[in-house]
Structures are given as structure tokens and as C-alpha cells.
Amino acid sequence: MAISFLRTLILYATIIIALRLMGKRQVGELEPSELVVTILISELAAIPMQDVTVSLFAGVIPILTLISLEILISFLCLKNRRLRRVFNGRAAVIIQNGKLNRKKMADLRLTTDEVMEALRQKNIASPAEVKCAVIEPSGQLSYVLYPKSQPVTASMLDLDPPQQGLPLIVVSDGKPILGNLRQLGLEISDIEKRIRKARIPSLSEVFLMTLDDCGNEFIQRKEV
Incomplete structure (x- = not known):
């Protein structure tokens, strides 16, 4: 044994x-x-x-x-x-200008049901919304939507939202993550100031805290 x-x-x-x-x-x-x-x-x-x-x-x-x-x-x-x-194959265009490419689908042995399922998984209702869709060598579906089908962005509405960065975990279950603090150029004392500002007495009472390089933070206190 x-x-x-x-x-x-x-x-x-x-x-x-x-x-x-x-x-x-x-x-x-x-x-x-x-x-x-x-x-x-x-x-x-x-x-x-x-x-x-x-x-x-x-x-x-x-x-x-x-x-x-x-x-x-x-x-x-x-x-x-x-x-x-x-060794890895090449990408294949299966939708062009809103229409399925029957030849490429036959080469890849893809059925229309499989293509529609892949589109639904990407929250795409119809091939007509897609300007171009590609099956990558990994089997993943990549696509470009027509402008009218693309999600609305802040630039389309002439808005200037606050900058966002990559949130890094700086406190996990009451313990500081020193590597991420160094990446942000911060010390433990900087985090403690933010915690006190959020009306949490000590670092040990923080379940999760994330912070990005733009100063955006998320703090969740441990449940009693």
C-alpha cells in the first residue's frame, strides 16, 4: 500500500x-x-x-x-x-458577411446545429449579426459583429467613464498579499489606511480586498 x-x-x-x-x-x-x-x-x-x-x-x-x-x-x-x-492547423472562416461558409463547414465536418450552438454560447442570436466568424485551431469560435449588433460602448455615447485597471488581490482572509502590494507600489500601512477609511478596525477583519492601479478598490468584511 x-x-x-x-x-x-x-x-x-x-x-x-x-x-x-x-x-x-x-x-x-x-x-x-x-x-x-x-x-x-x-x-x-x-x-x-x-x-x-x-x-x-x-x-x-x-x-x-x-x-x-x-x-x-x-x-x-x-x-x-x-x-x-x-502540427496545429489553421483558422477557418465559417461565417462571412452574415452567411455560413458551407465549404469550410464541410471541411471541418461542422453541422449547422453545432455552429448555431457556438453562436448562442456567445450570446449571438443569428449569423446575420456576424460580419466574420473564425474557428481557431484550438476549436474556439472568434467573431466580429456588425456595428449595429455590437454592444453599446461609452465612446458611442460620448461618455468618459472613470479609468479601470486590473484588480489585484491585496488582502485575502485577513492576510496581505505582499507581491501584489509591491506591484502597486504600496505598503501595508497604505492598505490599513484604506481599511480604516472603510470603517473596518483592522486588517484581520477583511475577507477580501482588491485594488487596481487607478485606485479603484473593493473591500468585503468577514462575516460575524
């Missing part, structure tokens, strides 16, 4: 490190080559986890080999556009 537990921990750590080395995203955003590597890694890890008679290196070495190969291919794809298309 202890051996199986230890082998599982080692393989788990190896897979986590391997995927971190790939430096990639969510499963739905993986390129085809990355998805293949991810599936193969899971299969390779499962064998030595389930069968203690199989050498641990029989799983670790192939996993490291696959990751090294994927990193090498990623580097080569950065340098060579043709090679990038071979």
Missing part, C-alpha cells in the same frame, strides 16, 4: 511539472499536438500507478520524452510557419 501511494505521488508530481513545462492553458484551448501529448501522458502514468510490478521509470521516462518532444516542436513552430500549420 505504501509503495503504491509513493509511486502515485511521484507520478503525480511528474505530470504536474511536465504540464507546467508545456506552459499551456485549459483543455479546451489546447492545440491538437498538445492534446495528443496530454492524453498519452495520462495513459503512460496510469500503467505504473495500477501495476506495481511495472518499473516506475517505465512511466516517468516516456512522459519526460513526450514533454521534451512537445517543447522542441513548440520552439520549431515558433520559427517556422509551415511547420506550425502542420
